[in-house]
Amino acid sequence: MSNPRRPRRQQQRAIDTRQRIIDTAGSLFVTDGYDGTSVGDLITAARTSKGAFYRHFPGGKMDVATAIMHDTLTMDGLLEQRIMLQEVVDIGMILAHRIAHENALQAALKLSFHSNAPDTYGTPWPDWIAFNTGQLAEARRRGELRKFVDAEEQAHQIAGNWAGVVLLSNTLDRHMRNVEARISRMYRNLVTAIAVPDLLPELDFSVDRGRNLYTAFLEAPADPSDPEPSPTGPVEGGPE
Missing domain, CATH: 1.10.357.10 (Tetracycline Repressor, domain 2)
Known part of the structure; x- marks a missing residue:
């Protein structure tokens, strides 16, 4: 029997991973600059895998920078x-x-x-x-x-x-x-x-x-009418 809670846990893990990469990139871009930060630096500092990184940001570092622009300047x-x-x-x-x-x-x-x-x-x-x-x-x-x-x-x-x-x-x-x-x-x-x-x-x-x-x-309390958040890209499964 399938576990109905598993997809939601996977979805939340994907959301958390994406946000961790963005937060890590923010720190590295501030200290080392955009040009001074490599994808390898982001993967290592964010404690994620290459596969998980590219599932969220298939365009690499430029996609991370774009996400920072869109996600933070609200x-x-x-x-x-x-x-x-x-x-x-x-x-x-x-x-x-x-x-x-x-x-x-x-x-x-x-x-x-x-x-x-x-x-x-x-x-x-x-x-x-x-x-x-x-x-x-x-x-x-x-x-x-x-x-x-x-x-x-x-x-x-x-x-x-x-x-x-x-x-x-x-x-x-x-x-x-x-x-x-x-x-x-x-x-x-x-x-x-x-x-x-x-x-x-x-x-x-x-x-x-x-x-x-x-x-x-x-x-402020969450609005119960708001839809469930969804990660960017496919839901991750298995260990990173």
Whole structure:
């Protein structure tokens, strides 16, 4: 008689293996760089087999980099707010909190500036600029922005300022412990310049804003209507 629980255990093991490879790649890409990390390095550090690695990432290292881009750069934790400019601040603060604690997100930022990124594993900047443009256009519709503000140009500036603050902080400090405080000040200065003055006292620029939102997201009970997660590629069977 077959064991109905076995396929689910195999599926979860496959999901765990894939995530372990991504997390391991994040650490190696941060310390050794994309070009300095080989598939062999990933397999050894992730404690997996060559067969299991290529079942999840048939394109090798480039597929891992692509997965890091798609899996880590998400809008998780962002909540609808009464003031749209608060949402603009919130997503940047959430990502600042995450990049201070997640190697994979640090790797995604580093990879996004690789010269071959747009033609290989992609870069998140066009999507983030488009997302912020939509947020700022809605903020304008609600009367939250000063008249001179161009939504698309401002979205470019937000992305550039955020990346610059994070990269410079990491370069000068050699750690990410000050990133959230610096990103908080960045948004306070930037929003002060573009928001209508009466709105400013209502906005929250606190350093722990991103941490609180993302922690609440992680601790929220699972929605029972959500489908079971499925691994990328075929379900693994047998020892790796």
